[in-house]
Amino acid sequence: MSSTVDAVAERANVSVSTVSRALRDMPGVSQATRKRVQRIAQELGYVPSLAGSRLATGRTGAIAIVTPNLSKWFFGQVLASAGRVLRQAGFDVLLYELADTAARERFFAGSSLAGRADGVLVIALQPTPEELATLEAQNLPLAFLGSGTPGRSGVRVDDHAAGRAAARHLINLGHERIAFVGIREAADSTLGGVPPANRLKGYREALAEAGLEPNQDLEVHEENSTAGGSRAMARLLCAEVAPTAVFVASDEMAFGVLHTLKTGGIDVPGDMSVIGFDNHELSEILGLTTMDHSVALQGSETARRLLALITPDAGAEPDLVLSGQLVVRGTTAPPLPLRGRRTVTPPA
């Protein structure tokens, strides 16, 4: 079953080098012998030993994807789309989930990837300068998804603008007391919270532009989960003056927000408008207004860029910056007192 080049060579009356060249469509083999060798290899069920060729060429034919917390929706989507592109291109995908700081440290401690992968796709985790250094030390092509590191190849979304747009939507509806629910990283979190931070910036900027006073009480941060969202909303309900709208930095948290609101008997969007961020699979069902940021596209495009870095022929593609896209559904509306006279401020 697992025959070697020698077996094929002997059977075909050629040298192993010819077999090697024939099978990989390299020049220096006549059409006739190439065909013959290929046929015989087929007959013998020959499949080249990866280990052998790795050792000889130094190329592994695999690319590593490193990501935090696979169980979150976002990462699953991204992993799936990136993986497809990679496999399509003939690469194996090696998965590294850095779920906790221990795993993260272990990963970055040594040159874990030497001889294991031809490139690394880093999803949504913000390496520290030291970590980046050790990564680069293994000098493998790198591509980043959602990383704040500028200049490195990859794709990210303009969270600042998207956050601003989300807030603006609420402002345009006439809201004046707009809360923000952000992502607080768990103590053991491995991802750098740059995108969420930028969403917050965008939110603040939009408020400032609209002449609305910033209010610390209306900015709360919780763990990125439905439970976190629930808690966040509960806290907001204790604010001195409750908001009439809330911008939530992730759809999963928004689900929790909606839940708290519902059990609290607060009508959405009657008493409270809610806008999420992600366009999660279930947002449609729940009628959640949200910012879409082409999650699957982020994955596939990052993969494509990494491939461009690896295969010499393909020209290097520039970094991609995706922009968010408002998806209007049922959880946003003008605040109650304004209902009916819907004054929409035209964008500046």
Place this chain on the structure above:
Amino acid sequence: MSSTVDAVAERANVSVSTVSRALRDMPGVSQATRKRVQRIAQELGYVPSLAGSRLATGRTGAIAIVTPNLSKWFFGQVLASAGRVLRQAGFDVLLYELADTAARERFFAGSSLAGRADGVLVIALQPTPEELATLEAQNLPLAFLGSGTPGRSGVRVDDHAAGRAAARHLINLGHERIAFVGIREAADSTLGGVPPANRLKGYREALAEAGLEPNQDLEVHEENSTAGGSRAMARLLCAEVAPTAVFVASDEMAFGVLHTLKTGGIDVPGDMSVIGFDNHELSEILGLTTMDHSVALQGSETARRLLALITPDAGAEPDLVLSGQLVVRGTTAPPLPLRGRRTVTPPA
């Protein structure tokens, strides 16, 4: 950066064999030289070439996980939990997502895994006899998750019993017209629908036991997604006599069912009881009554079993059959006419 054994050997004034043995804690090296070699290796930042040792030993230090459709919640959960166990044990994880039949055929066509992995973890896809044969031909240890193949190592849940229990719950509440929403596989699906089929069997059995007449109109099958669930419920609402309760074979579909019900103005659980299957992350928020089947545990236990097959010392663990566990939340209640006199039939 990437020094070789020879470098270490020379620096430590020993032979490469000693280095090799010292670094891997093999006998035949004195404590003194072992320490010295390890220290020097450390200093030189030596990290053994995987390719080299693979070639020499035949062991790859990686295990392959093959799964359909990563973007579904279930697979993400399972992959995460299995992956953690595997990485913990020092294995790399190689990910094969067989999203469509083309990918599946490509995967099973050749001995794709020869020299790539030391074992294979097959998640939720039911290999045909031929596929199983090609898998075995590569003679790697195999472990299956959720596969109906008996006798093979792995874990599965007793979907039959769990389905029966779910239906029984509805029966015990007093329902007599109970529908079933099953999973219809897409044309391009890669997973074998054995578990869903068993849930259906359990449902039928429970009905039969309770003396309820089977009714084909109340069994509908749709794609496993929220949209599919929506459609399924819509179809049920067209039945000659509408059901008062519905057992949905997956939580994601149940979300769709709830949505249709809500937009249709049908009160849950007032007019219709709904029970799902999975205990999806979001089910709690939605208050969905469901059958939990320890998804994460399935992943980790399958991984553990695979490891037992690989490492010679560990005794082979028997197959694991998990049972479902009813999680009662807010979407099930006695049918309206019975409300208040809640006659619960004691289990047989």
Place this chain on the structure above:
DNA sequence: GTTCGTTTCGCAAGCGCTTGCGTTAATCTT
């Protein structure tokens, strides 16, 4: 001081593949 176990270690033969270079044989030049 021999003789016998033990350790401790080095030698060298692989593992299966790739590739630079040299050797033929075939095809062109003029």
Place this chain on the structure above:
DNA sequence: AAGATTAACGCAAGCGCTTGCGAAACGAAC
């Protein structure tokens, strides 16, 4: 028709590691 290209292929030296086996060294036992 002799020399110069070029195409087709084989040789053999790696790639970096592991491991069976023999050699040396070292104590212990007689």
